[in-house]
Amino acid sequence: MFTVTEEALGQPYGNTHSPDEEAAESHVILAAAREAAQQAGLRYAGDITPQDAWRLFSRQVALLIDVRTAEERKFVGFVPESLHVAWMTGAAMQKNQNFLRELQAKTNRHDVILFLCRSGKRSVAAAEAVTQVGFKNAFNVLEGFEGDLEDGKRGIYSGWRSHDLPWVQE
Numbered sequence: 001m002f003t004v005t006e007e008a009l010g011q012p013y014g015n016t017h018s019p020d021e022e023a024a025e026s027h028v029i030l031a032a033a034r035e036a037a038q039q040a041g042l043r044y045a046g047d048i049t050p051q052d053a054w055r056l057f058s059r060q061v062a063l064l065i066d067v068r069t070a071e072e073r074k075f076v077g078f079v080p081e082s083l084h085v086a087w088m089t090g091a092a093m094q095k096n097q098n099f100l101r102e103l104q105a106k107t108n109r110h111d112v113i114l115f116l117c118r119s120g121k122r123s124v125a126a127a128e129a130v131t132q133v134g135f136k137n138a139f140n141v142l143e144g145f146e147g148d149l150e151d152g153k154r155g156i157y158s159g160w161r162s163h164d165l166p167w168v169q170e
Contacts, residue, residue, distance in 0.1 A: 026061045030112065033139060044127035044138045050160045053114045053141045057082075062112035062137075065103065067126045068145065069093075072118060076146065077169035079116070079160065083107075087122045099126070100133065112137040116160065119144040 017025065033046030048056070056062040057079070066078055067087035078084070085102045088095055096102070107113055113135065115123035120142050127138040145167070147159025161167055 022059055026056055026059060029056060030137075030139075044124070044131045044140065045136065046139050047142050048114055048139045049142050050163050050165055053116070053139075053160075054165045056112065057114060062114045062139070063107055064114045064116060064141075065107070065126075066145070067115055067117045067122050072145075074170050076118075077161065077167045078145070080166055080168050082116070087117065087126045100130070103130065109135050110137065111135075112139070114139050114141050116141040117144050118146045119148055119159070 029048065029052045030046075033048050033052075035046075037044065037046035053062070053064065057064045064079055064082040066073060066082045066084045068076075068078075068084075069086050069089060070084070073084060083106050085099060085106065086096045087099055113127075113130070115126045115138065117123040117126075120140060121144075123140045123144065127140045130138045141160070143158040143160070143162075145160045147157065147162055150156050150158070156162060
């Protein structure tokens with residue numbers, strides 16, 4: 001496991017920009033999300049677009065935590081190298097009573113954490129919950145993995161997959 005914090009922003013990752021440009025861009029992404037969250041009165045660090053989430057994650061500035069069920073990851077797909085801690089489990093979608101314990105086993109309170117779910121709702125709940133217990137860098141990935149339901153389908157106009165970001169399916 002690697003630990004990523006906002007102090008890690010100055011470390012070089014990726015190859016499309018210089019390390020300094022990537023660090024500056026990453027800092028701007030996080031600062032803008034924090035400012036918008038503060039103005040909106042959100043109870044977590046902020047919202048991040050799927051594209052910006054990929055930038056932060058691929059540069060190892062942030063951890064990407066998929067909070068969907070194991071079944072959703074298996075049958076719908078997931079982001080390679082993302083971590084999994086289910087917010088809800090089973091067909092009845094009951095809250096995972098071990099969520100915080102499982103998250104703490106994979107992260108620490110100073111990590112920049114991006115929560116991803118199907119449509120961006122469970123990830124908000126997860127970000128709010130961990131912020132309440134002292135995590136300061138909990139962000140929600142807007143649109144989720146599949147996006148909103150549109151014309152009876154998901155992933156057409158919104159969501160991680162619709163933006164052609166990396167994902168795999170078992």
